[in-house]
Amino acid sequence: MRLRLPSLFLALLLGGILSAPAQTPSQSPRAGETTAAPRPTYVIQDIQVEGVKNAQTRQFVIQSSGLTEGQEVTLPAGDAVAQAIRSIYDLRMFSDVAIYRKQQSGTNVTLIIEVTPEPTLAAYTLKGIDGGDREDLKKKIPLLRGSPVRPSDVERSKQIIKNFYEEEGYLRTEVDVQREESEGNRIALTFNVNREEEIEVERIRFLGNEQFDDGDLQGAMDETRENRWWRIWKGEKFKRDAYEKDLDRVIDHYREHGYYDAQIVQDSVYYVGEDGLGIDVEVREGNRYYVSDVTWEGNTIFPDRVLSEQLGLSEGEVYNGKALDENLYGGQRESGVLGLYMDRGYMRADVQPTVRVVGDDSL
Structure with missing residues (x-):
């Protein structure tokens, strides 16, 4: 449902009280019952990255994880490890991330961060469209040669193409994507566009x-x-x-x-x-309204009479919302009430109308 109402607003604040659950005294385990043992903690002795060859990228992954040598962590699945996995995913460079321990000496461990890189874009082409559209779309499509390409990037690009042609009246545009992989985890994309007929x-x-x-x-x-x-x-x-x-x-x-x-x-x-x-x-449609009264507040430079003449709404005439906006802020021919102040050098002057309903047909 679409609602377009002028500046009448009714704010309703609802306060609620959430009762806290009653606390019960702690109880010792009954006979025959066992309590869960706390998960062990370890000290990180070394961090290694697998899945990428570039040394700078490996170091970048370690830094982004937030994990450091000498840090105490809970394994498996402690908070620090879970946050490290999320941080690496947030780089938007890898399709899979896993962290596990490889070596252990007492409480000292070596952590392995295993990543699966997203393919790198070698190139992309657009087929089925003319040259002018191709140039416009390349400004909108978020794909850069040499950057990682995620499935969401491809889907977003498809939607951008569809939206572009929907705005031109081609509501049934279809986009098919062909992927061609090459050495070095590189990928070339071809977007085949079928606009169908205009609607x-x-x-x-x-x-x-x-x-x-x-x-x-x-x-x-x-x-x-x-x-x-x-x-x-x-x-x-x-x-x-x-x-x-x-x-x-x-x-x-x-x-x-x-x-x-x-x-x-x-x-x-x-x-x-x-x-x-x-x-x-x-x-x-609602009721038809008429102007009941026009009052001004905060005006010291111009009297009410001058401002009301510029506003152009008189008592008893039919309310005109379009004229109200134009005569306050300026239209094609007049500068409006605000223009009067700007002409005097009050560049930060502001006018905010408040419209109130009076009775069944007056404002």
Whole structure:
């Protein structure tokens, strides 16, 4: 559900008391019962790394583990060892990490850190797309030649490609990845992109609207429009980000005409046939509001009359949320109330409106 409400907020704080469990006196084990023996502790005499050949990388793994010679640790599976494994995983260089003891002399042990490196990216290519898109995508895809490549990196790259083409109206884009391994634990990736056909918006329906018909609300949208035969050279593609902004514009349309409480209750996007989309948007219009009074606080440079003239909202007229924002902060033609202060050199001046509902139809 999408809710777009102006600056009326009701904060409800719920306090709870959690009762602590009653403590019971400690009891000695009964006859025949045994208590778990504490896990033994050892002193690290030496730390070795297996799974990588480069000496600098081995030293880097040891430093990242947080383990040091002379440190006392609990084995097996003590807290220090568990934290060391997590720290090495966090390097995002290895697909598997294990720590175990190799040699023991009394309480002194040699620890082995065994790692399995992720493959290194040799190169990646994008197939099935044109040159312009290829350059744009390479700026977005988080793959660097010579860097480790994890499965999550590949999946993220696939999703970036899909999102890129969904924004262009290709909602059914498929991405297949081919992996080619080579010596030295290197890997080359090929992303085969199939955009399928563009998906066009076949219908937009509004539910719950009584004050404005579907045509009025569709007209408030900027980029999300129904496909029509007379627009044969310009199919109406569906773009998710543009659609979200257009829903905001629908609410702005209501606010511009006094419907302060207007909301998008819910919306749905679904396929119509093989190559079309349908959109249903349910609105709650609420009451139409009128300006009851305008008061100013904290103003010492300009009197109320000057600020109210710049604001342009008079008592008794229909509330216009769009005009309120533009006349406070400036629009295309006017600098707004805030501009008056900036023109006087008050560059840090700020204006924060508080809108209160008075009765059933006044603000």
